[in-house]
Amino acid sequence: MRTSKWLWFALTALFWWGVWGFLAKVGSDRMNPRALQILFVVGMLPPLLLALAKVRFAVQTDRAGIVYGILNGVLATFGMLAFYAAMARGKASLVAPLTALFPLFTVVGAVLLLKEKLNRVQVLGLAMAVIAVVIFAR
Amino acid sequence: MFSGWLIPALVAALLWGIVGILQKLGSNRINASSLLAWVMAGYILALPLFWQGSGLSSLTQKDLFWGILAGAANGCGTWFLFAALERGANASVAVPLTALYPTVTVAFAYFILRERLAFLDWIGVALALSAGAMLSYEPEARSTAVGFGTET
Numbered sequence: 001m002r003t004s005k006w007l008w009f010a011l012t013a014l015f016w017w018g019v020w021g022f023l024a025k026v027g028s029d030r031m032n033p034r035a036l037q038i039l040f041v042v043g044m045l046p047p048l049l050l051a052l053a054k055v056r057f058a059v060q061t062d063r064a065g066i067v068y069g070i071l072n073g074v075l076a077t078f079g080m081l082a083f084y085a086a087m088a089r090g091k092a093s094l095v096a097p098l099t100a101l102f103p104l105f106t107v108v109g110a111v112l113l114l115k116e117k118l119n120r121v122q123v124l125g126l127a128m129a130v131i132a133v134v135i136f137a138r
Numbered sequence: 139m140f141s142g143w144l145i146p147a148l149v150a151a152l153l154w155g156i157v158g159i160l161q162k163l164g165s166n167r168i169n170a171s172s173l174l175a176w177v178m179a180g181y182i183l184a185l186p187l188f189w190q191g192s193g194l195s196s197l198t199q200k201d202l203f204w205g206i207l208a209g210a211a212n213g214c215g216t217w218f219l220f221a222a223l224e225r226g227a228n229a230s231v232a233v234p235l236t237a238l239y240p241t242v243t244v245a246f247a248y249f250i251l252r253e254r255l256a257f258l259d260w261i262g263v264a265l266a267l268s269a270g271a272m273l274s275y276e277p278e279a280r281s282t283a284v285g286f287g288t289e290t
Contacts, residue, residue: 005225006222006223006225006226006227006228006232007222007227007232007235009218009219009221009222009225009227010218010219010222010227010231010232010235010236011235012218013215013216013217013218013219013222013232013236013239014215014235014236014238014239014241014242015215015239015242016211016212016214016215016218017211017212017215017236017239017242018239018240018241018242018243018245018246019211019242019243019246020208020211020212020215020239020243021239021240021242021243021246022242022243022246022247022250022251023204023207023208023211024208025243025247025251026204026208027201027204027205027208030197030200030201030204030205031193031197031201031205032191032192032193034188034189034191034192034193035188035192035193035194035197035201035205036205036208037185037188038185038188038189038192038194038205039194039202039205039206039208039209040205040206040208040209040212041181041182041185041209042205042206042209043205043206043207043208043209043210043211043212043213044181044209044210044212044213044216045178045209045213046210046213047210047213047214047216047217048174048178048213048216048217050217051171051174051216051217051220052171052174052175054171054220054224055171057175058171058172059171059172059175059176060167060168060169060172061172062167062168064163064164064167065164065167065168065172065173065176066168066176068160068161068163068164068167068173068176069164069168069172069173069174069175069176069177069179069180070176070177070179070180070183071160071180072157072160072161072164072173072176072177072180073176073177073178073179073180073181073182073183073184074180074181074183074184075153075156075157075160075180076153076154076157076177076180076181077180077181077184077185078153078184079149079150079151079152079153079154079157080150081188082146082147082149082150082153083146083147083150085146086143086144086146086147086150087143089142089143089146090142090143090144090147091143091247091253091255092243092244092246092247092251092253093243093244093247093248093253093255093263094143094147094255094259094262094263095143095147096239096240096243096244096247097240097243097244097262097263097266097267097270098144098147098148098151098266099147099150099151099154100151100237100239100240100266100267100270101151101266101269101270101273102150102151102152102153102154102155102157102158102270103155103158103237103270103273103274104151104155104269104273105151105152105154105155105156105158106155106156106157106158106159106162106273107273108155109155109156109158109159110158110159110162113159114159114162114163119275119276119277121272121275122272122273122275122276124272125268125269125270125271125272125273125275126269126273128265128266128268128269128272129265129266129269129270129273131262131265132262132263132265132266132269133148133266135258135259135261135262135265136144136259136262136266137144138258
């Protein structure tokens with residue numbers, strides 16, 4: 001029972017992120033990336049504040065943690081702008097799967113910078129990701 | 139070859155990939171909800187950079203609705219991932235599973251936007267979706283994912 005409950009929540013997360021991809025296309029066809037990013041943040045805040053309210057806004061203040069977190073948000077923002085630009089020019093059914101390959105760069109960076117090791121599933125995933133990019137670029 | 143959408147899409151993936159590394163580093167220092175709070179701060183701090191030239195004031199109410207709804211959908215996704223991890227979700231299953239989110243986007247694009255793809259593009263989509271999930275697979279993944287663009 002316990003397993004099925006979290007699985008249901010994970011699947012709901014999957015669903016909402018999928019809807020987000022679709023709405024990003026709808027939004028990108030209507031306005032420029034800057035405007036969409038501003039509205040995006042306005043819409044995103046309430047659910048995230050609810051998530052933080054559940055832990056009573058207990059926020060740790062380790063200095064390096066803060067720097068990584070803020071940099072994380074700023075870089076993700078620039079990623080969003082590029083994502084909206086791609087959505088405005090291409091099909092959502094191609095842009096969403098390609099941009100969802102971002103763990104490719106995380107994994108490669110983790111190997112190069114953090115000296116992490118790839119597992120076999122990731123190696124196979126990496127090869128498949130490269131083939132997918134080649135197909136989209138043809 | 140490189141059509142108009144491919145380069146910005148790859149740039150987005152690269153930036154979000156770097157975000158994933160920052161998330162790994164950050165989660166070594168603070169817990170997931172704290173990291174989420176600081177990521178939000180980063181999002182808000184970056185906003186003034188885009189105020190100029192956004193053309194926000196010329197948008198219709200409908201435009202505003204769709205834009206805000208996009209953000210809300212993303213935030214809800216993050217909320218549910220958090221809720222899943224809170225309920226003891228195995229992160230090594232939950233995170234790769236949620237990496238399959240573009241399947242929903244592709245379905246909406248197919249049925250609502252009537253997007254049609256060439257056969258080879260469908261192969262590419264299938265490969266990309268599987269690859270995204272496989273790359274996010276870490277057998278001993280910690281419960282540190284803090285949402286879209288920050289999951290690893």
